[in-house]
Amino acid sequence: MFGDFMMGARSRLLPASVPFRFFATAVVLHAAAWATLLWAGDAVPGFIGGGGPALAALHLITLGVLAMVAMGAAYQLLPVATKRPVRSVTACKVSHGLMAPGVVLLSFGFATMQTWALHGGMALTVLGIGVFAVLIADNLRRVTDLPLVTGHAWLAVVALAAVLVLGALLATDFGAGFLTDRPSLAAAHAVAGGFGFMGMLAVGFSYVLVPMFALAQLPRKPYGLWAMWLSAAALASGFAGALSGVAVLDGLGIAVGLVAAGLYLEMMRLTLKSRMRRGLGLSFVLVRAAWVGLPLSLVAAAVVATGWRLDITAPLFGFLLIYGWLLTFLMGVLQRIMPFLASMHSFRPGGKPALVSALTADLPLKIHAACHFAALLLVAAGIVSEIGWLVRLGALAGLIGALSFAAFAFSLRQRLIAHLLSFPPVSATELRSP
Amino acid sequence: MMVHTETGALLHNDHVATIQALQSLEGFLVRQSSKRPADTTEAGVRKTLQGLIDMVANEVGRHFGFEEQHLFPLLAERGEAGIGDFLMHEHATILPLANEVAEAARVALEENFDATTWRRFHAIGLELVEREIFHIQKEEMGLLAAISMLVDAAADKKLAATYKALQEA
Numbered sequence: 001m002f003g004d005f006m007m008g009a010r011s012r013l014l015p016a017s018v019p020f021r022f023f024a025t026a027v028v029l030h031a032a033a034w035a036t037l038l039w040a041g042d043a044v045p046g047f048i049g050g051g052g053p054a055l056a057a058l059h060l061i062t063l064g065v066l067a068m069v070a071m072g073a074a075y076q077l078l079p080v081a082t083k084r085p086v087r088s089v090t091a092c093k094v095s096h097g098l099m100a101p102g103v104v105l106l107s108f109g110f111a112t113m114q115t116w117a118l119h120g121g122m123a124l125t126v127l128g129i130g131v132f133a134v135l136i137a138d139n140l141r142r143v144t145d146l147p148l149v150t151g152h153a154w155l156a157v158v159a160l161a162a163v164l165v166l167g168a169l170l171a172t173d174f175g176a177g178f179l180t181d182r183p184s185l186a187a188a189h190a191v192a193g194g195f196g197f198m199g200m201l202a203v204g205f206s207y208v209l210v211p212m213f214a215l216a217q218l219p220r221k222p223y224g225l226w227a228m229w230l231s232a233a234a235l236a237s238g239f240a241g242a243l244s245g246v247a248v249l250d251g252l253g254i255a256v257g258l259v260a261a262g263l264y265l266e267m268m269r270l271t272l273k274s275r276m277r278r279g280l281g282l283s284f285v286l287v288r289a290a291w292v293g294l295p296l297s298l299v300a301a302a303v304v305a306t307g308w309r310l311d312i313t314a315p316l317f318g319f320l321l322i323y324g325w326l327l328t329f330l331m332g333v334l335q336r337i338m339p340f341l342a343s344m345h346s347f348r349p350g351g352k353p354a355l356v357s358a359l360t361a362d363l364p365l366k367i368h369a370a371c372h373f374a375a376l377l378l379v380a381a382g383i384v385s386e387i388g389w390l391v392r393l394g395a396l397a398g399l400i401g402a403l404s405f406a407a408f409a410f411s412l413r414q415r416l417i418a419h420l421l422s423f424p425p426v427s428a429t430e431l432r433s434p
Numbered sequence: 435m436m437v438h439t440e441t442g443a444l445l446h447n448d449h450v451a452t453i454q455a456l457q458s459l460e461g462f463l464v465r466q467s468s469k470r471p472a473d474t475t476e477a478g479v480r481k482t483l484q485g486l487i488d489m490v491a492n493e494v495g496r497h498f499g500f501e502e503q504h505l506f507p508l509l510a511e512r513g514e515a516g517i518g519d520f521l522m523h524e525h526a527t528i529l530p531l532a533n534e535v536a537e538a539a540r541v542a543l544e545e546n547f548d549a550t551t552w553r554r555f556h557a558i559g560l561e562l563v564e565r566e567i568f569h570i571q572k573e574e575m576g577l578l579a580a581i582s583m584l585v586d587a588a589a590d591k592k593l594a595a596t597y598k599a600l601q602e603a
Contacts, residue, residue, distance in 0.1 A: 211575075212571060212575050215449075215453065215567070215570065215571060276450055276453045276454075277453065277457075277567065278457055279457075343568070347523075352527045352565075353524075353527075355561065355564050355565065356564065356568065357564055
């Protein structure tokens with residue numbers, strides 16, 4: 001894939017400033033999310049909906065980190081994978097320009113329940129993601145091959161449409177109160193956002209990124225395609241079940257989703273088994289842990305569907321899905337993609353490209369991983385035991401980890417600039433652009 | 435990363451062999467550390483260094499030469515000059531480094547390492563491992579796909595025969 005990156009596909013190589021503006025925003029909002037969870041602390045155990053800092057923390061992760069990384073990565077990776085350039089680089093930048101302030105404003109609105117911020121933030125966020133959805137759909141529309149990647153991306157785009165509509169309704173309802181069954185809409189929004197939009201993007205990109213980083217071949221098995229179709233069925237069933245409150249549909253969606261997850265994980269196992277690169281590093285510790293989180297989140301969803309102790313099982317399900325599976329996966333991938341892309345952009349005529357190892361500060365990543373896992377355990381324990389200070393302690397660990405990750409990202413920027421400065425003809429404008 | 439052509443399969447086999455050799459070298463360098471010079475009177479060390487010298491001469495030198503002289507011109511004829519230009523630039527970075535590492539290994543087999551020559555060998559050896567693996571990553575993900583897309587069956591057969599002849603030479 002990254003051969004394409006540099007070949008006649010220069011038109012598909014986006015300026016570094018495009019993906020990195022999304023990644024940099026995600027890194028900052030990642031710390032903000034854990035800080036907000038620290039603030040929310042006592043409200044997290046028993047949280048099954050409503051406004052306040054717990055909801056703000058959740059959306060800082062889902063929109064500020066997960067969607068932000070997914071957008072930056074999709075703009076860079078999808079055109080490379082599909083061999084079709086993104087229609088407009090300016091539109092990519094516009095989507096960030098709308099999304100970044102939109103997420104901050106929306107989260108502020110959720111935390112303080114100020115309607116103007118909530119509605120304004122929601123409008124900007126919906127517009128930003130909407131631009132993204134149009135650009136990605138336009139790119140996918142012109143592709144007939146790569147069914148595993150594009151099929152999952154299509155599922156993500158369809159799910160995104162549902163997320164945006166329901167999200168806009170739910171946000172508008174704050175202060176207006178016109179919805180008669182808010183919990184059902186919120187549940188459907190969670191299914192479409194967590195398993196649909198983000199989940200399908202994570203799974204789809206796995207089929208590109210895991211073979212690339214591990215130097216492996218995707219197995220010649222149909223499991224990936226089966227998983228994709230089963231995921232579509234599971235999402236439809238789960239979404240309809242959440243919206244209608246029909247428990248059979250929930251159960252069917254979860255059962256089919258578990259089979260789909262199993263097939264996807266089997267594809268990943270076979271891929272890694274065939275790998276040429278032995279040591280996969282710390283990033284894959286996170287990725288493998290996330291792969292444990294995926295089926296766990298589905299099992300938790302099944303318990304929620306029974307209605308048993310929703311004050312514990314509902315927030316635990318949300319935490320396992322968003323933090324355990326998706327955030328853990330994304331942080332594992334992000335710490336690998338950032339130096340990889342930086343190295344790709346470090347090429348200058350007459351000089352050697354920067355080594356990925358020379359761009360990567362290992363210690364902050366080790367601290368991040370340790371703190372991230374500690375945070376997962378402590379917050380989950382806090383939710384199960386309904387002890388607010390355990391959640392706060394976990395959030396503090398998450399915040400320290402997020403700050404360490406930010407130190408890694410800042411160090412990467414400084415190292416890249418130092419490398420580029422070693423070549424005399426580089427202009428100051430070019431240096432500032434990432 | 436699927437291999438659909440005979441030429442792609444031959445290049446892929448080279449990549450597998452090269453990565454195995456590089457990972458052995460990486461393990462050896464990391465175990466030894468930059469502060470403890472390897473003793474080339476030890477049979478295991480001699481085997482590792484000789485393997486490295488052979489890899490550079492055969493897999494790296496022959497592989498790069500085939501790509502530059504036969505494969506990239508064909509891809510350029512078929513409208514895809516960019517990948518060849520880019521990969522040749524990487525070759526120009528990697529080959530002198532690989533030759534320096536191989537030459538240092540050759541000298542060490544005769545004269546053993548001292549603290550200074552070992553530190554240099556350790557540093558350039560690890561740099562070679564990283565640059566070559568990163569390069570192979572790009573060839574596996576991009577070049578093999580480009581061959582599948584742009585090289586028809588007849589040209590593939592001819593290219594593969596050329597490469598086999600080089601391997602047997």
